[in-house]
Amino acid sequence: MALLEVKELVKTYGGRAVLDGVSFDLEEGEAKVVMGPSGCGKSTLLRCLNLLIEPTSGAILLDGKDITRPGADVRAVRSRIGFVFQNFALYRHMSVLDNVTLALRRLKKMSKREAEERALHELDRMEMAEKRDAYPAALSGGQSQRVAIARALAMDPKVLFFDEPTSALDPIMVREVVTLINRLYLDNVTILCVTHDLGLAKLISDRVVFLDRGKVYAEDRIENLLQRDDPVIDEFFGGEG
Amino acid sequence: MSFIDILLTLLQGAGYTLLITFSCAATALLVGLGIAMARELGGAWVSAMLSALVYVLRGVPMLVLLFVVFFGLPGIGIDVPPLLAMMLSLGLISGAYLSEVFRGALAAVNPGEVLAARAMGFTRFETLRLIKIPQMLRFSVPGMVNELTTVLKYSPFAYTVGLPEITKQAMALVATTMRGIEIYAAIGLIYFAIYRLLLSAVRLIEKRYRIAGFAEE
Numbered sequence: 001m002a003l004l005e006v007k008e009l010v011k012t013y014g015g016r017a018v019l020d021g022v023s024f025d026l027e028e029g030e031a032k033v034v035m036g037p038s039g040c041g042k043s044t045l046l047r048c049l050n051l052l053i054e055p056t057s058g059a060i061l062l063d064g065k066d067i068t069r070p071g072a073d074v075r076a077v078r079s080r081i082g083f084v085f086q087n088f089a090l091y092r093h094m095s096v097l098d099n100v101t102l103a104l105r106r107l108k109k110m111s112k113r114e115a116e117e118r119a120l121h122e123l124d125r126m127e128m129a130e131k132r133d134a135y136p137a138a139l140s141g142g143q144s145q146r147v148a149i150a151r152a153l154a155m156d157p158k159v160l161f162f163d164e165p166t167s168a169l170d171p172i173m174v175r176e177v178v179t180l181i182n183r184l185y186l187d188n189v190t191i192l193c194v195t196h197d198l199g200l201a202k203l204i205s206d207r208v209v210f211l212d213r214g215k216v217y218a219e220d221r222i223e224n225l226l227q228r229d230d231p232v233i234d235e236f237f238g239g240e241g
Numbered sequence: 242m243s244f245i246d247i248l249l250t251l252l253q254g255a256g257y258t259l260l261i262t263f264s265c266a267a268t269a270l271l272v273g274l275g276i277a278m279a280r281e282l283g284g285a286w287v288s289a290m291l292s293a294l295v296y297v298l299r300g301v302p303m304l305v306l307l308f309v310v311f312f313g314l315p316g317i318g319i320d321v322p323p324l325l326a327m328m329l330s331l332g333l334i335s336g337a338y339l340s341e342v343f344r345g346a347l348a349a350v351n352p353g354e355v356l357a358a359r360a361m362g363f364t365r366f367e368t369l370r371l372i373k374i375p376q377m378l379r380f381s382v383p384g385m386v387n388e389l390t391t392v393l394k395y396s397p398f399a400y401t402v403g404l405p406e407i408t409k410q411a412m413a414l415v416a417t418t419m420r421g422i423e424i425y426a427a428i429g430l431i432y433f434a435i436y437r438l439l440l441s442a443v444r445l446i447e448k449r450y451r452i453a454g455f456a457e458e
Contacts, residue, residue, distance in 0.1 A: 078361060081360075083360040089353035090354070091354050091357075092455050137455055
């Protein structure tokens with residue numbers, strides 16, 4: 001049984017289908033990248049999967065349980081899915097350490113000491129422990145993204161979602177963050193990553209789900225996709241590879 | 242009447258002015274926060290009704306509302322003491338203005354942070370309390386200082402409902418001593434001193450909660 005099963009997921013806005021019957025599986029320990037042209041529904045897909053957006057129809061099974069059914073525990077679902085955003089989304093009024101401990105203390109009901117130990121472990125893993133007392137305004141983009149990843153990992157999620165994790169970074173910081181995500185991949189963390197970054201996709205994806213106009217256009221290994229003679233995929237990759 | 246007597250009378254009046262200003266400012270903060278939170282958490286109907294209330298309160302002259310509360314309500318059997326009447330007029334109107342300051346400050350909170358908190362499993366209320374309000378209060382400082390200063394400057398209206406605040410005391414002193422210039426100049430200075438006191442208190446709080454790189458001009 002796959003960790004995450006997406007079945008015929010549909011999301012419409014005013015009669016227009018942004019997601020039009022998307023289906024795929026994500027196995028435990030697998031890393032999957034979602035790619036596709038702008039407006040193909042990638043970000044909407046991630047937001048539907050942790051119920052930030054309510055899907056119009058279809059089913060999402062996490063550990064075999066349908067999380068879209070009425071009465072599903074949304075908080076429990078979200079605490080099992082780590083989410084790392086494009087623009088880091090660190091809480092600007094809190095120190096690095098407080099950013100990581102907030103949910104541990106409030107949602108996981110850990111004591112202050114327990115939460116700080118857990119947070120420092122993850123910050124250390126992301127090489128950010130020494131910045132524990134810094135505020136987000138004092139961090140570079142790469143450092144912010146590492147704190148955001150530590151914050152998500154600290155909750156011990158079943159799966160980690162990345163929404164364009166490198167698109168707000170300059171090339172040097174991209175390398176830095178890609179290296180860290182690759183390390184998570186090698187540690188067998190289950191990853192679902194929306195990205196335009198071919199380098200990142202090549203490094204961390206077991207398989208790529210290629211979306212086009214709200215549908216799964218193709219699902220394959222990245223090297224196979226790049227070799228396909230397909231105008232839609234060719235146009236997206238622009239002859240790279 | 243000696244200089245000391247005059248000074249003591251004015252200081253007694255200043256005590257009332259401080260009491261009125263702090264009571265009305267506290268009411269305004271509670272009302273402003275309450276309206277801002279209800280607008281965030283309530284549905285479209287709640288928001289529309291509160292917008293209408295704020296619109297009306299911002300348009301009513303403070304003295305008119307004070308007279309409605311103090312002289313009007315007893316007509317239907319509700320007696321309102323003078324200080325409470327000030328809180329229900331000046332406090333309410335300032336609260337309406339503050340709610341607009343807070344609304345602007347809430348809009349300045351990064352939506353990405355709100356989304357991140359919701360994605361972690363925080364409820365809308367928890368997100369408001371832990372992420373939005375702490376940032377909103379920091380963004381609101383300049384607007385809050387303006388509004389609290391306005392409360393101080395409207396406090397003399399309290400003499401119309403019988404509170405012996407400093408302007409009322411000054412008027413009485415001028416009537417008996419005929420030394421209008423000195424006495425009114427003195428209360429001008431006392432108002433300025435209270436204003437500086439308020440400002441220093443706000444700056445102290447601001448400094449205590451300042452975060453490097455956050456909401457700095």
